[in-house]
Amino acid sequence: MTGPHRAVVLFSGGLDSTTTLAIAVRVHGYACHALTLDYGQRHRAELRAAERLARRYGACDHAVIRVDLGRLGHSALTDSGRAVPTGGEGEGGIPVTYVPARNTVFLALALGWAETLEAQRILIGVNAVDYSGYPDCRPAFIAAFEELATLATKVGVEGHPIRIEAPLLHWSKAEIIRRGVALGVDYADTVSCYDADRAGRACGDCDACRIRRLGFLEAGIPDPTRYRKRPPARVRSG
């Protein structure tokens, strides 16, 4: 048994997962295996960012696993014929960027890799504050997956369960940014935009851009994001 210090970190190269990786490496001291899922996302710049950033932020290893989610849902994130939303997440509804069971699939693949590596931790950068409309970003979902993981694996059945950690779960975007900056994360590197161009420059208009810009504003930290055009002077609060 390799001990509790080995972790699989779900890592997209975005703001949340880069902060999660920095916490895993610099706060917890885990030996981190970054896992990126190539699920046909339209924002391919995300994959290039992940490849560049995993080692820069201290992962000892980085894997990309392909899983074809094109059949699942009609999400704006995987369907190039559908516009990404720019009007805010809406009131209580589930956003059109929702990919059915996406985090369940991601955690399942992370679980398989964690068991292979004899890792005892999986870290995921989900956040229940800004993404309250996504059922699979809630604390109860994370707790249920951890219970499943114990029953689903050889190590779990043998009494060494794999724990699921979601350090950003209850933080606001501004808090996430403040913690990341304190840990030395340069957010100019990270790509959050649903519609980034090949160079990783953000649109400034989609919901991911909007939440991110508002986060920097609330954190009182200059927004280092590279935009394709000059962003509007004022960020709508949704």
Place this chain on the structure above:
Amino acid sequence: MTGPHRAVVLFSGGLDSTTTLAIAVRVHGYACHALTLDYGQRHRAELRAAERLARRYGACDHAVIRVDLGRLGHSALTDSGRAVPTGGEGEGGIPVTYVPARNTVFLALALGWAETLEAQRILIGVNAVDYSGYPDCRPAFIAAFEELATLATKVGVEGHPIRIEAPLLHWSKAEIIRRGVALGVDYADTVSCYDADRAGRACGDCDACRIRRLGFLEAGIPDPTRYRKRPPARVRSG
């Protein structure tokens, strides 16, 4: 809401999942969407059988989703450099054909497709009798996944949970075969062998072949499997 009569059936074209599909269509009357996972399995004949058999046994739709499990574990099922076992499943241990978290990944993908289709059932042909060494073939695992599915999906959160059904869970291989034959399944069509050739002919020696042959013997039904060579006269009981 499309009602409780739409189901996603995890379907490999093997003996267990073909029986499961026959039960879903002919016993429950579900409108069945068969889902085959192409996970780099070495027994590619399984995929060809699935394509051929899904509609023959009444699925209204068939999808193949690719997911790369080559990084997960060092299973004899995905690693062409490793011999498939022929010596029985062993005593209490977990077989070398175990792919870490495989059923978790499969059910997660089925869950995403079920939510997309507005299906309210997922059927999986797991069996706790012959595969007791696999943690993710146990009743507690299926129950935990069903609980997760309720929390993971928009429909679950809205009060219409997707149910996980595993009709073969407590049956012996002989019982599965007897029920399938009664429903009109022609097992000559199905491929179970871990090492089938391109034509789908079975080796007769691997653990999957051994369990299957023993099942026909115990059911008192002539084994219709197409073997590459004449099988040994006597089946070892492990």
